[in-house]
Amino acid sequence: MPASQSNTAQTRVGIVAPASRLDPALADKVSALAAERYPNGTVELVFHPQCFLSEGHFAGDDATRAAAFLEVANDPGFDALWFARGGYGSDRLVEDVLPRLEPAAREKSYLGYSDVAMVLAGLYALGFEKLAHGPMPSDIRREGGAAAVARSLAWLVAQDPDSLEPSVTPGAKTAAFNITILSHLLGTLLQPDLADHVLMLEETEEQMYRIDRSLFHITSNPAIRKAAGIRLGRCSDILPNDPDFVLQEEAVVTHWCTRSGIPYLGRADIGHDADNKVVPFGVLWPG
Amino acid sequence: MPASQSNTAQTRVGIVAPASRLDPALADKVSALAAERYPNGTVELVFHPQCFLSEGHFAGDDATRAAAFLEVANDPGFDALWFARGGYGSDRLVEDVLPRLEPAAREKSYLGYSDVAMVLAGLYALGFEKLAHGPMPSDIRREGGAAAVARSLAWLVAQDPDSLEPSVTPGAKTAAFNITILSHLLGTLLQPDLADHVLMLEETEEQMYRIDRSLFHITSNPAIRKAAGIRLGRCSDILPNDPDFVLQEEAVVTHWCTRSGIPYLGRADIGHDADNKVVPFGVLWPG
Numbered sequence: 001m002p003a004s005q006s007n008t009a010q011t012r013v014g015i016v017a018p019a020s021r022l023d024p025a026l027a028d029k030v031s032a033l034a035a036e037r038y039p040n041g042t043v044e045l046v047f048h049p050q051c052f053l054s055e056g057h058f059a060g061d062d063a064t065r066a067a068a069f070l071e072v073a074n075d076p077g078f079d080a081l082w083f084a085r086g087g088y089g090s091d092r093l094v095e096d097v098l099p100r101l102e103p104a105a106r107e108k109s110y111l112g113y114s115d116v117a118m119v120l121a122g123l124y125a126l127g128f129e130k131l132a133h134g135p136m137p138s139d140i141r142r143e144g145g146a147a148a149v150a151r152s153l154a155w156l157v158a159q160d161p162d163s164l165e166p167s168v169t170p171g172a173k174t175a176a177f178n179i180t181i182l183s184h185l186l187g188t189l190l191q192p193d194l195a196d197h198v199l200m201l202e203e204t205e206e207q208m209y210r211i212d213r214s215l216f217h218i219t220s221n222p223a224i225r226k227a228a229g230i231r232l233g234r235c236s237d238i239l240p241n242d243p244d245f246v247l248q249e250e251a252v253v254t255h256w257c258t259r260s261g262i263p264y265l266g267r268a269d270i271g272h273d274a275d276n277k278v279v280p281f282g283v284l285w286p287g
Numbered sequence: 288m289p290a291s292q293s294n295t296a297q298t299r300v301g302i303v304a305p306a307s308r309l310d311p312a313l314a315d316k317v318s319a320l321a322a323e324r325y326p327n328g329t330v331e332l333v334f335h336p337q338c339f340l341s342e343g344h345f346a347g348d349d350a351t352r353a354a355a356f357l358e359v360a361n362d363p364g365f366d367a368l369w370f371a372r373g374g375y376g377s378d379r380l381v382e383d384v385l386p387r388l389e390p391a392a393r394e395k396s397y398l399g400y401s402d403v404a405m406v407l408a409g410l411y412a413l414g415f416e417k418l419a420h421g422p423m424p425s426d427i428r429r430e431g432g433a434a435a436v437a438r439s440l441a442w443l444v445a446q447d448p449d450s451l452e453p454s455v456t457p458g459a460k461t462a463a464f465n466i467t468i469l470s471h472l473l474g475t476l477l478q479p480d481l482a483d484h485v486l487m488l489e490e491t492e493e494q495m496y497r498i499d500r501s502l503f504h505i506t507s508n509p510a511i512r513k514a515a516g517i518r519l520g521r522c523s524d525i526l527p528n529d530p531d532f533v534l535q536e537e538a539v540v541t542h543w544c545t546r547s548g549i550p551y552l553g554r555a556d557i558g559h560d561a562d563n564k565v566v567p568f569g570v571l572w573p574g
Contacts, residue, residue: 055533056531056533088500091507092499158431183470183471184500186502190505213375213378214471216378217378217471217472220476220477226352241344243341244344246343247343
């Protein structure tokens with residue numbers, strides 16, 4: 001891991017990629033944006049070189065990704081761990097890294113979404129208090145992506161309330177997940193306790209029958225049925241369904257909410273897009 | 288439901304479609320094959336008209352599919368319930384039908400695979416003893432599909448041991464599932480107790496990263512870790528992975544078996560193909 005260029009930064013953010021590889025050009029853009037928004041070195045972003053490795057589907061092999069995550073998580077010199085991007089692969093290291101977390105890991109904040117929520121879920125199960133769902137460096141590739149990245153930086157640096165999903169209320173428990181990822185956590189030791197939480201769900205690049213099946217799965221889980229309710233984020237780039245599924249995303253989620261007795265609370269301002277807002281896991285922590 | 292044409296048949300098989308619609312032309316082919324193999328009306332196949340309905344993705348709406356399933360399952364005049372095909376949709380009715388099963392339902396045998404294993408799982412959780420994974424009428428569309436259908440008929444009519452997956456051993460517990468379907472049962476009340484079972488798994492038309500993720504999910508479930516071992520069936524028509532996943536199906540399953548401590552027992556002769564063999568749920572029942 002490269003030594004920090006500056007130890008005078010007020011906020012130091014370490015960035016790792018437990019799933020897929022980050023394009024170095026995107027890291028450069030994010031660093032430039034951070035330097036512009038936070039001049040005089042007050043915010044320092046440190047992209048761990050692991051982010052740029054390539055091993056098949058992954059940003060380096062399982063052991064390398066696990067080591068990079070632990071290096072940043074356990075380093076008291078970092079205020080935050082920001083996940084570089086999703087993709088696929090966090091499940092291959094999460095069970096290995098959880099038992100190796102040290103006290104410094106519990107002090108910092110964590111931000112990401114999609115596949116890396118497998119790690120967020122594991123940390124939440126361990127009682128970590130500063131976890132949130134929100135944009136990642138890779139989101140800068142999107143149209144309007146600079147705003148998404150700036151929103152996350154504002155959250156990481158100053159816990160800016162303007163970064164928050166609008167329905168988030170101080171004192172109320174929330175959590176946000178990609179639908180497919182939460183489905184794949186059910187019945188494992190990583191399944192978070194979401195009792196009394198407003199559960200926000202989003203999806204991308206899935207067929208509607210898969211979304212329906214994943215919502216069957218999520219709403220059939222007895223512990224999930226203790227949630228305060230479900231809000232549906234955006235379901236983007238839905239893949240063609242043969243035959244046409246007829247039902248649209250909100251009809252599907254309301255079907256399963258009705259069947260399971262989980263209140264449906266309306267839409268959430270999250271998704272795989274530039275408008276994706278920040279959602280804390282649990283209650284908002286003191287800034 | 289049409290009245291039976293013959294009540295002199297030695298074996299009467301009712302066919303329903305809790306998921307996707309069956310092409311009537313395939314039903315005709317299966318009926319012709321049965322008439323040829325079992326002349327003089329000794330075997331009677333009754334395709335419930337629900338099989339041919341169409342409602343969006345499904346063979347009729349949820350209530351209609353549930354009613355047809357119950358009509359056949361609860362009818363003491365049928366010796367067996369054969370699932371017409373998979374596709375998607377069994378999850379939408381399974382919780383409704385389970386509490387409405389009557390004593391006659393427990394006496395008959397059930398055969399199918401893929402999506403309809405959601406129903407088989409629910410029946411297994413209720414203690415039904417004559418459940419098996421094996422070819423369905425829709426398999427007659429495949430090259431060599433007549434052999435697959437004949438194999439299932441031989442099982443339904445006479446519990447022909449030649450129909451069985453070769454590693455099935457009298458007195459030993461087995462079960463077989465599509466990987467994606469079993470993943471979507473975990474953590475629900477439908478999850479079957481597979482302790483001490485040889486668990487056979489197969490997949491079709493998925494990307495390798497999805498297979499990897501589903502096997503993470505399955506092997507991370509504490510109850511599944513009590514299985515006697517896993518055998519890997521065929522993974523057919525794997526969809527392209529971007530980037531290439533590098534690892535092939537057996538490397539993936541052995542990775543997760545090693546990680547979870549579940550013995551890997553080799554390959555199983557099952558899959559979404561004409562060679563798909565019959566696998567009982569639990570121990571072989573008396574013929």
